[in-house]
Amino acid sequence: VVQTTDLDTPFLSVDGDIMERNLHTMAEYADHVLVSTDVSEAIALRPHAKTHKSPRIARRQLELGAVGLTVATVSEAELFADEGCTDLFLAYPIWADGERGLRLRQLADRVSLRVGVDSAEGASMLGTALRGAPAEVVIEIDSGQRRSGVPPENAADIARAVAGTGLTVAGVFTFPGHSYGPGVARQTASDDEAIALRSAAESLRAAGFPSDLRSGGSTPSVATAHRDAVTELRPGVYVFNDAQQVELGVCSWTDVALWAVGTVVSRRGQRFILDTGSKVLGADRPPWVTGFGRLPDHPEARITALSEHHATVEFSDGSPVPKLGSRVRVVPNHVCTAVNLADELVVVSGDDVRERWPVAARGANT
Amino acid sequence: VVQTTDLDTPFLSVDGDIMERNLHTMAEYADHVLVSTDVSEAIALRPHAKTHKSPRIARRQLELGAVGLTVATVSEAELFADEGCTDLFLAYPIWADGERGLRLRQLADRVSLRVGVDSAEGASMLGTALRGAPAEVVIEIDSGQRRSGVPPENAADIARAVAGTGLTVAGVFTFPGHSYGPGVARQTASDDEAIALRSAAESLRAAGFPSDLRSGGSTPSVATAHRDAVTELRPGVYVFNDAQQVELGVCSWTDVALWAVGTVVSRRGQRFILDTGSKVLGADRPPWVTGFGRLPDHPEARITALSEHHATVEFSDGSPVPKLGSRVRVVPNHVCTAVNLADELVVVSGDDVRERWPVAARGANT
Numbered sequence: 187v188v189q190t191t192d193l194d195t196p197f198l199s200v201d202g203d204i205m206e207r208n209l210h211t212m213a214e215y216a217d218h219v220l221v222s223t224d225v226s227e228a229i230a231l232r233p234h235a236k237t238h239k240s241p242r243i244a245r246r247q248l249e250l251g252a253v254g255l256t257v258a259t260v261s262e263a264e265l266f267a268d269e270g271c272t273d274l275f276l277a278y279p280i281w282a283d284g285e286r287g288l289r290l291r292q293l294a295d296r297v298s299l300r301v302g303v304d305s306a307e308g309a310s311m312l313g314t315a316l317r318g319a320p321a322e323v324v325i326e327i328d329s330g331q332r333r334s335g336v337p338p339e340n341a342a343d344i345a346r347a348v349a350g351t352g353l354t355v356a357g358v359f360t361f362p363g364h365s366y367g368p369g370v371a372r373q374t375a376s377d378d379e380a381i382a383l384r385s386a387a388e389s390l391r392a393a394g395f396p397s398d399l400r401s402g403g404s405t406p407s408v409a410t411a412h413r414d415a416v417t418e419l420r421p422g423v424y425v426f427n428d429a430q431q432v433e434l435g436v437c438s439w440t441d442v443a444l445w446a447v448g449t450v451v452s453r454r455g456q457r458f459i460l461d462t463g464s465k466v467l468g469a470d471r472p473p474w475v476t477g478f479g480r481l482p483d484h485p486e487a488r489i490t491a492l493s494e495h496h497a498t499v500e501f502s503d504g505s506p507v508p509k510l511g512s513r514v515r516v517v518p519n520h521v522c523t524a525v526n527l528a529d530e531l532v533v534v535s536g537d538d539v540r541e542r543w544p545v546a547a548r549g550a551n552t
Numbered sequence: 553v554v555q556t557t558d559l560d561t562p563f564l565s566v567d568g569d570i571m572e573r574n575l576h577t578m579a580e581y582a583d584h585v586l587v588s589t590d591v592s593e594a595i596a597l598r599p600h601a602k603t604h605k606s607p608r609i610a611r612r613q614l615e616l617g618a619v620g621l622t623v624a625t626v627s628e629a630e631l632f633a634d635e636g637c638t639d640l641f642l643a644y645p646i647w648a649d650g651e652r653g654l655r656l657r658q659l660a661d662r663v664s665l666r667v668g669v670d671s672a673e674g675a676s677m678l679g680t681a682l683r684g685a686p687a688e689v690v691i692e693i694d695s696g697q698r699r700s701g702v703p704p705e706n707a708a709d710i711a712r713a714v715a716g717t718g719l720t721v722a723g724v725f726t727f728p729g730h731s732y733g734p735g736v737a738r739q740t741a742s743d744d745e746a747i748a749l750r751s752a753a754e755s756l757r758a759a760g761f762p763s764d765l766r767s768g769g770s771t772p773s774v775a776t777a778h779r780d781a782v783t784e785l786r787p788g789v790y791v792f793n794d795a796q797q798v799e800l801g802v803c804s805w806t807d808v809a810l811w812a813v814g815t816v817v818s819r820r821g822q823r824f825i826l827d828t829g830s831k832v833l834g835a836d837r838p839p840w841v842t843g844f845g846r847l848p849d850h851p852e853a854r855i856t857a858l859s860e861h862h863a864t865v866e867f868s869d870g871s872p873v874p875k876l877g878s879r880v881r882v883v884p885n886h887v888c889t890a891v892n893l894a895d896e897l898v899v900v901s902g903d904d905v906r907e908r909w910p911v912a913a914r915g916a917n918t
Binding site: 191196236258260278280286304307308311326332335450451453454457461464465469470471493494498522528551 | 562674692699892
């Protein structure tokens with residue numbers, strides 16, 4: 187058996203057992219916990235595949251009951267369709283021009299496809315690209331992140347534009363991305379998500395459109411999602427978790443299934459340098475986190491700076507500092523961008539390398 | 553001829569003419585401007601290939617007089633050696649353990665190789681890996697960035713450790729990374745660089761070691777480098793430039809040779825969303841920049857937030873905002889991390905696609 191110590195650092199390592207537990211926990215949560223007392227069906231789980239970009243993990247999510255996958259780009263959708271996934275939601279305001287329109291049409295002819303939209307102009311482009319295809323359109327609602335999406339009260343206007351092109355409206359979706367914040371952010375984002383989805387659905391109903399699909403959810407806000415407002419959840423990060431989730435209090439270190447393995451290449455006093463730089467961890471650093479990633483085996487340490495091939499780690503005075511040449515585990519702030527930098531994930535059990543999974547959709551941005 | 557409008561966004565575009573001018577300007581600078589009045593030789597230019605990771609650009613740098621390339625990792629070195637580069641400097645405190653030690657040895661047997669070191673322990677590892685090979689070792693000095701490197705006064709100690717393993721010391725190097733800052737940062741960093749390199753070189757001379765190689769330089773600090781202290785410059789970013797360089801005042805928009813091309817996929821009032829997210833631009837955002845990248849054709853706009861596939865752009869009240877579906881150019885904050893996310897660079901002349909260059913060393917982190 188190959189050992190992790192046989193591999194040159196840096197690399198991304200996945201604990202297969204922790205990942206499997208994370209997959210089960212979320213699948214069971216969607217199956218049981220969120221079922222409304224007066225609705226017989228479970229909440230649908232449609233995990234976002236942008237986190238792992240890995241067919242092997244997608245298949246496991248589907249085996250455990252996911253209704254399909256969420257993706258962000260047509261090229262991600264193409265990759266997972268090639269790998270046998272038959273139900274895909276492009277949760278993004280796709281601009282279906284040129285070659286992308288043709289690619290989208292080919293997708294719609296071979297899988298069950300839902301596509302996001304948030305403008306009449308976007309609907310018109312989709313109408314041209316998807317004319318006669320069985321695809322459905324889902325209207326994006328802004329529930330407070332102030333990114334893409336229309337205000338709930340504009341949902342019916344967009345639905346009319348979609349219907350005018352001959353396409354079918356399936357319902358509404360939102361991303362409560364403002365769940366990524368300290369304190370009550372998660373509860374607030376879940377409340378906002380419920381209000382926005384309910385209000386948009388009511389606007390669709392009043393205008394004679396279907397509103398059974400009300401899709402929401404992010405890893406931090408899944409636990410506080412309103413069971414009577416949300417019919418589908420789209421978490422991504424939960425597969426692996428990351429330093430952001432730990433610092434938000436969404437999970438603990440024992441729930442983190444992915445880390446970079448780095449080597450201490452330089453040291454001076456209480457400061458040392460790991461070879462896990464921004465080209466390995468990604469440079470995501472929202473203002474509320476405490477550094478550029480975390481060291482789960484040294485929770486008191488902080489990554490105070492990140493260059494492309496240097497993570498500068500500071501220990502408080504008196505703490506024992508890892509020796510030069512030591513291998514240290516580093517959990518990225520944002521696992522989705524870290525995975526997208528790697529060609530493969532090294533799946534381990536303890537120090538044994540069990541498998542190596544390609545990040546097949548790495549760089550699939552178009 | 554393929555037009556850029558035939559390509560789905562997002563993609564990275566390089567203006568071949570601007571890049572060629574940037575390459576010439578730096579080559580001429582090293583050849584002429586920096587020659588000391590009392591030293592007959594020019595400053596050596598050894599560009600850092602981590603910026604472009606592209607054999608085609610490396611070859612052009614060498615054709616224009618670069619003495620060799622700088623790289624950050626053994627895998628980058630392997631790639632450029634395979635592509636015919638015969639002179640490489642690994643400007644990093646390489647920890648030559650395990651497989652990496654063997655790979656380093658193979659490199660040293662086929663190219664002229666210099667390797668960085670900043671500890672006696674690292675020197676010992678290099679000694680074992682490179683025993684009998686013609687490689688040279690260069691001692692890394694911390695000139696004020698507080699990253700890797702030893703204080704100048706410790707250079708001779710490290711040199712003695714290197715010599716004790718049987719390897720040859722070539723001189724000293726530093727990265728004045730604190731040149732990346734507003735105001736007088738560049739001048740300060742260049743002054744610090746000169747003081748550190750002179751002091752370390754003096755320490756080596758006094759201990760009987762060579763000190764002819766005094767390697768420094770970063771794109772922001774090249775223009776203020778001290779001609780009597782620095783014998784070699786290692787800028788990387790200058791090939792393309794980026795939003796950081798523009799905001800630092802190092803270059804102007806007309807010197808920027810690389811940008812992402814994105815599509816306006818969503819718009820509400822003075823805010824719109826481009827499909828050039830952090831998986832295209834990278835998430836680098838030092839505190840002194842004004843956003844997550846810049847729009848050269850809309851210098852008043854700011855990228856106020858970045859998700860994986862969304863760049864949130866805000867225009868001031870009253871400014872004309874690009875229409876939905878428009879294509880917009882975005883210059884990343886840090887071009888090195890943006891290039892490392894792409895599989896290829898689309899080389900353009902106006903709207904014509906001239907060539908497509910693979911980012912051959914993308915992800916080469918080990």
